[in-house]
Amino acid sequence: MTDNNTNSENEAGADDRVIGTPSDASSDSIVAGPADPHREHAGPYPAEETHKHSEEEQRRGEKVASLWFVIAFLAGIGFLVAYFAWPPNAAGEPAIADPQIGQYSNMALGGTLALALFAIGAGMTVWARRVMPHYEVSSPYDELPSAPEEKKSFGEFFMKSADESGFLKRPLMRRTLLLAMAPLGLAPIVMLRDTGPLPGDKLHKTLWEKGMHMVVEGTDRKIKVADLNVAGGMITALPYVEHSEEHPHGISLNDKAKAVVLLIKMPEDAWGPDMSDKQLNWTQDGIIAYSKICTHVGCPAALYEQGTHRILCPCHQSTFDAANGAKVVFGPAHRPLPQLPLTVDSEGYLVADGDFPEAVGPTFWDAEKEA
Structure with missing residues (x-):
């Protein structure tokens, strides 16, 4: 009789769980506990990796990711410098006398832009692999719209996820990421110069x-x-x-x-x-x-x-x-x-x-x- 009541409670708890939350809704953390390396596991990570990284490992990952973001920022600045160092010919100006200058311009623009994008991707990869926790979350579809209680529960789950991602409590990594994105945000505006003057009438x-x-x-x-x-x-x-x-x-x-x-x-x-x-x-x-x-x-x-x-x-x-x-x-x-x-x-x-x-x-x- 006791077993039946327990099963009923578990089933009720499963039904009340919000879409996207881990199966253990009673836990204060959305991260599963240390995984049993011997249990069956069909996810993308080995069973022994489905846990939260240690604080020391997260700090090392934060520093490495931040280093990549700093490299991306410097490459973005290099792109802007290269663009203005070898500007496109203005209307009516003679062509560049030395054709190698144009070649250097293309190499500098392409190289710095490629490095900036690569460094941002590398930093995000380190962030995901060494700072964020690894675990699987699944839930069957529920009827829409969600009840107010479910919306509130999901909001709490979302904030916990943001906290565990490291974006909120890792200021070095967050600030260097924003710093790296700043030059790339300016790049399209700068390149509008190549479109030439407005046609007027x-x-x-x-x-x-x-x-x-x-x-x-x-x-x-x-x-x-x-x-x-x-x-x-x-x-x-x-x-x-x-x-x-x-x-x-x-x-x-x-x-x-x-x-x-x-x-x-x-x-x-x-x-x-x-x-x-x-x-x-x-x-x-x-x-x-x-x-x-x-x-x-x-x-x-x-x-x-x-x-x-x-x-x-x-x-x-x-x-x-x-x-x-x-x-x-x-x-x-x-x-x-x-x-x-x-x-x-x-x-x-x-x-x-x-x-x-x-x-x-x-x-x-x-x-x-x-x-």
């Missing part, structure tokens, strides 16, 4: 100006309205820029990337309901001009399907309806391709009637303007 403007002629991409041949006399025809065009002091080699690659457009000859009855009167006024004899830069991530939307009047970006299959103001009909793009206003000069050449009314390219390029 450079992405909101292109070379297109009122009265500027258009040329076929890759040539200097100006485009006439008559060059697109067949419905469904398409030409990739760029602004015509004469060689000058400002543009000694003509239009630059950066300017080409922002200003390139698709000229499409649309059938008379093809315009969709989403075309506004303003957009229709920007066309010329059924010819419409859209930015060729996809508004998803900036790939060239270079494919055109005559039958459906769809413009396709081959990178991620964003699809735009040319008959409806280049409205997005499929894919990850979030806004239409900007339309360039067109007109014609006295000689019948197509010219721009101004710049794009909105920024070209992906939406995130225009984040500053939208903000």
